[in-house]
Amino acid sequence: MNLATIQHILPQFGIDPAHAEINPLGNGLINHTYKITDHLRHINIVLQVVNTAVFHQPEDIQHNYLIVRNYLAQTGSTIALPRPLLTTKGEMGYTDDENRFWRGFEFIENTYSPDLAHNTQLAYTAARCFGQFTHELNGSNIHLLREILPRFHDLGYRFEQFEEAILNAVPDRKIRAEELVDGLLKKAYILSFFNSILQNPDYRIRVMHHDTKVSNILFNKDSNEVVCPVDMDTVMPGRFYSDIGDMIRTMTCSVDENSTDFNAIHIRKEYYKAILNGYLHEMAHSFTVEEMRHIHYSGLIMIYQQALRFMTDFLKGDVYYRTRYPDHNLDRARNQFCLLESLEQFLKEEYNFPVRIPAQNTVVPG
Ligand code: GN1
Ligand code: MG
Numbered sequence: 001m002n003l004a005t006i007q008h009i010l011p012q013f014g015i016d017p018a019h020a021e022i023n024p025l026g027n028g029l030i031n032h033t034y035k036i037t038d039h040l041r042h043i044n045i046v047l048q049v050v051n052t053a054v055f056h057q058p059e060d061i062q063h064n065y066l067i068v069r070n071y072l073a074q075t076g077s078t079i080a081l082p083r084p085l086l087t088t089k090g091e092m093g094y095t096d097d098e099n100r101f102w103r104g105f106e107f108i109e110n111t112y113s114p115d116l117a118h119n120t121q122l123a124y125t126a127a128r129c130f131g132q133f134t135h136e137l138n139g140s141n142i143h144l145l146r147e148i149l150p151r152f153h154d155l156g157y158r159f160e161q162f163e164e165a166i167l168n169a170v171p172d173r174k175i176r177a178e179e180l181v182d183g184l185l186k187k188a189y190i191l192s193f194f195n196s197i198l199q200n201p202d203y204r205i206r207v208m209h210h211d212t213k214v215s216n217i218l219f220n221k222d223s224n225e226v227v228c229p230v231d232m233d234t235v236m237p238g239r240f241y242s243d244i245g246d247m248i249r250t251m252t253c254s255v256d257e258n259s260t261d262f263n264a265i266h267i268r269k270e271y272y273k274a275i276l277n278g279y280l281h282e283m284a285h286s287f288t289v290e291e292m293r294h295i296h297y298s299g300l301i302m303i304y305q306q307a308l309r310f311m312t313d314f315l316k317g318d319v320y321y322r323t324r325y326p327d328h329n330l331d332r333a334r335n336q337f338c339l340l341e342s343l344e345q346f347l348k349e350e351y352n353f354p355v356r357i358p359a360q361n362t363v364v365p366g
Helices: 003-013 058-074 120-136 155-167 171-185 189-197 241-251 269-283 289-293 297-315 328-351
Strands: 020-024 032-038 043-050 101-106 206-208 217-220 226-229 236-238
Touching (some): 003 020, 058 101, 120 206, 120 226, 120 241, 120 269, 155 171, 155 189, 171 297, 171 328, 189 297, 241 269, 241 297, 241 328, 269 328, 297 328
Antiparallel strands (some): 020 032, 043 101
């Protein structure tokens, strides 16, 4: 986003661009986020432009945000989400002439968000934070929440999109991806498990964050305590595997999803356990017996899904994720595939997890 565009928007939020400093914040693949320093009023705000090609109804994001924020506040939760900033017209956001949706938040001072889970303590703390989030929203009315991105973490849907992308692939990309595509097709046992839970009421519909990277948590700079989770764009109804699974995906590996050092990709046992312990510390009593039993499927589902999504985008010619070089999505898919294989290996060794047996009656030890 160029500077002039942002400057042009600032008056909508009551900020004089002549006295404002603009700095990029975070590194999301979908939305752009900025820290705006208003030198006249001596305040900082967070300004975000929501990608409406992905989020067709940004009002729904704001709707869910208010419901969740109010519920947490009313029930005395320690999770206090940033106050949304209204436009000068008193609205929750501003749509510009190019149909981009802009919204603002209070900037919470003296906080930071880690780029990686640098130690197991941090992984544990992050897992507790997202566990607490879902746990404390247990009593809220899930029907009030809108499904912001339909079928977002629906593995069946992601697999369908993957199959469709194979059929219609850009020819030279299809060739470059062939071996990996085959590898991905062979992991469809995870899909069988997924399909088996869909109509089963023992797997509840819960409020899920759906993007549980450690960089989506604010920590206090002095105490290093959690302040709150952020990036609520995908807060909506979901199932047990989403949040813990995405933490396993993003925190158990020593390198991130953009790394091409494929040999370095492996599940770090202590991190896996820290995430499980932290999440279950908050969620164990909320989970049903079935959810607890199949908790180890969480990482498998989420890593497999992300591999399929990156591969799908590669085959379609990079239409969704922001990329920095031509094979970026292919490399990301390979990265996630390596992580998936490492997780399978780890689960087998550590929990004697029978990942290849049809999942329906699988009992997960310990
Ligand atoms: C996207 O933009 P970001 O980084 O918050 C994506 C997530 C993926 C992630 C992969 C709306 O999140 O689902 O896991 O990239 N969000 C959307 O890095 O598709
Ligand atoms: Mg996000």
